[in-house]
Amino acid sequence: MTKDTTTWFTSWFDTPFYHILYKDRNDTEAHAFMDTLTNYLNIPEGGTVLDLACGKGRHALYLNKIGYDVTGVDLSENSIAFAKQFENHRLRFDVHDMCKPYHKQFDAVFNLFTSFGYFDDDADNLKTIKAIKAELNTFGFGVIDFMNTDFVIDNLVPEEIKTVDGIDFHLKRYVEGGYIIKDITFTADNRLYNFQERVRGLTLADFELLFKQACVDLLDVFGDYKLHKFNTKTSERLVMIFK
Incomplete structure (x- = not known):
């Protein structure tokens, strides 16, 4: 039996089998979410977006297609190597640990599709929030799209x-x-x-505490990709806007 002996996400995400298992993810839904989110945030035309934990770049590619200057980062070297084939002068990919601040600031930082809460050390969750804060420019917004743990x-x-x-x-x-x-x-x-x-079963209350500790302000909370109101029992997603 071949079993992971390192941090689970550094090995599993780097295998071709991860991408086979999840190949049926709904791109139409993901694209509609990006349209809705960027419109809601009123990100300026040509604005800069950091796709944090971007995987093979499906969100980053679409964000670039609709007019944004996008940087996608991920810990998976294989995923970034794949994504690099799509690079252009307004789309780039880089291997990066999201616990640490990236070397640029952006109009928006998106952490999408439950790409948070993987860490064995809870302190890394707070480090990631602080890193996102450091990656935002004066007018920038952070977005974490997490599962609704209760649901x-x-x-x-x-x-x-x-x-x-x-x-x-x-x-x-x-x-x-x-x-x-x-x-x-x-x-x-x-x-x-x-x-x-x-994945750590973080609730809205857990995130509120992390945001407070990181000195960021939680502005809005939504329960799905159409940005409907969040309901603890019925919402499938927990989408948080902060700065």
Whole structure:
């Protein structure tokens, strides 16, 4: 069995299997969210955006397409290597640890699709908020698009098998030690693989405390990608705007 022996996200996100499992993500929904969000924030034409934990760059690519100067950063070297093929004079990608401030400031910093709360050390969550603050210019906005933990736990599917590209991914989900955990087991190329995703089950109250500690102001909270009002029990997302 091949099992991750380092931080889970540095290994799992760097495998081709991660991208196979999640290949059906809804780009239409993601693009509509970017349209709605940039309009709501009134980011200036040609404005600068940092896509923090950008993966292979699906949000960054679209943001660039609709007129923004975009930098996408991610810890996954493989994902950034893939994304670099799409670079242009207003779109660039870089390997970067989001716990540390990037060397530029932006009109907006987007942390999208639950790309937060991975860390084993809770102090890194606060470091990331502080880093985002440092990455914002005087008029910039930070956005964290996280899961609504209460909704996710209430609707958790304990076990399922998802077949993608001929691979049977056995998924087991549970809550343990304040983390929402997904065990992922599958066989590919006659090898058995076992990975685990662990995301801290942060609530709005947890984020409010982090924002207070980082000396940033929470401006708006939404519950979905159409920016409807957040409801703890019924909203699928927790979208927070701050500066």
